[in-house]
Amino acid sequence: MARLTHEVVSMEHAKDIELIELVAKRLDAEREQALWAHLQDCPACQARLKGIARTWDLLGAWQVRPGGDVRISKAEVSSQRHEEDRAAVILRFPGVKTALRTAAAIAVTVLVGYAGGRWSVRPTPTAPGTPGPSYLSVLNLELGASFSPLVLQDGSSAGQEGGS
């Protein structure tokens, strides 16, 4: 019975994947022996084996020789650890990130608004000793030096409106 099984196996052609593993020398001893037994009497499989073996050998010509070491310094690993720790803190307080972003956005908006206001309003030239517009006295306000550029003169205001 054992001999019959062996004969049946030896009559079947070898599978490509088995021939590849035979060339790679990664078959178990029993299967390798059975394949060699078949190959002895099968020119077709011998030709396939020869082609695979030749290809295998040619592939061996592509040898890779890394030129240097992988640069994994302790500093890199440590800095990575610090980044992880920092990220962990933010993850533990997820609201902190949003609050920081909001605060930064508000700060930038205020600064841009302040700078834009300073540059967009031209100072109104007033002669020294010129009294302020009448609406200021009605409102009980005094014209300080810092606010003078922002105050509309009665005449100029009317002239601008009339001229437009």
Place this chain on the structure above:
Amino acid sequence: MDDGLASDTELMTRLGRGDLAALGTLAERHQGRVLSLAYRLLGDWHRAEDVAQETFLRLRQAAGQYEPQAKFTTWLYRIVHNLSMDQRRKVRNGPLSLDHDLVEREDAPADGAVERHELAELVQKAVGELSERQRRVLILHRYEELSHEEICGVTGWSRSAVESLLVRAYENLRKKLMSYQDFSG
């Protein structure tokens, strides 16, 4: 214990406890094959070095949760493989870069080595022309000497898919290299 005698699993356990010397030993032990695998998958030394470096940083990150279920190298190669594929996706539209740092890094080939050098370039080109999946399994099988099961572990593909890809890869390479085979006997 001497680091050189410690197993990969022991080193990972120590790394998980914060022993960075263990990472150095793991890198020293595996960097050659990690770099070679990344280079063969990517065809570019600079990107291969980036992948290798990232691989060992990933080891450091994963060490705390590492549980030795599969062979360490299978797990390691899976990281290299996945990182390399991420790199490949970034340049998917371009052809596989075949840089020639190999040539530059070695001394100029002597007279007897010219033919071998040309053959190496020919083989590299032929492998580079395989389909993406055939190329991956071939590199893992022929150059990293992984078993079918290990290739399944690295790629996440079924055994039948891996074996089918291997057969087609070797057959395509046989055809591509046939002219050289005929020429050189």
